[in-house]
Amino acid sequence: MRLRPSLFLLLLCSLPFSARSVQAADASPCGAEVRHQFDFWIGDWSVTEHGKAAGTNRIDRLLDGCALLENWVGAGGGRGHSLNFYDPRRALWQQTWVDATGGSLNLTGQFSD
Numbered sequence: 001m002r003l004r005p006s007l008f009l010l011l012l013c014s015l016p017f018s019a020r021s022v023q024a025a026d027a028s029p030c031g032a033e034v035r036h037q038f039d040f041w042i043g044d045w046s047v048t049e050h051g052k053a054a055g056t057n058r059i060d061r062l063l064d065g066c067a068l069l070e071n072w073v074g075a076g077g078g079r080g081h082s083l084n085f086y087d088p089r090r091a092l093w094q095q096t097w098v099d100a101t102g103g104s105l106n107l108t109g110q111f112s113d
Helices: 005-025
Strands: 043-049 052-062 067-074 079-087 092-099 104-109
Touching: none
Parallel strands: none
Antiparallel strands: 043 052, 052 067, 067 079, 079 092, 092 104
């Protein structure tokens, strides 16, 4: 069976539109309120300990709100990063931390107060 050129063109043009329509319906997979409990943390921070500079921290939103990236620089030169996200299957927040010395830490918990 041969498609007429005009019918073929119509089908071809409708494919990207259909794909976009599906994407639009799923455009906010991480839009649930629980996934934004730590949005207050987003931004640039000057961190002090007992009144003295301890370092700086920059928190960025990633992947359309599905994760937060922490970028730490300590006053003594230490550096580290963490990836933070809400895991709906376990109903927990997950943080995976890695620093420039090769140290790592995995934390899970819930937002409270």
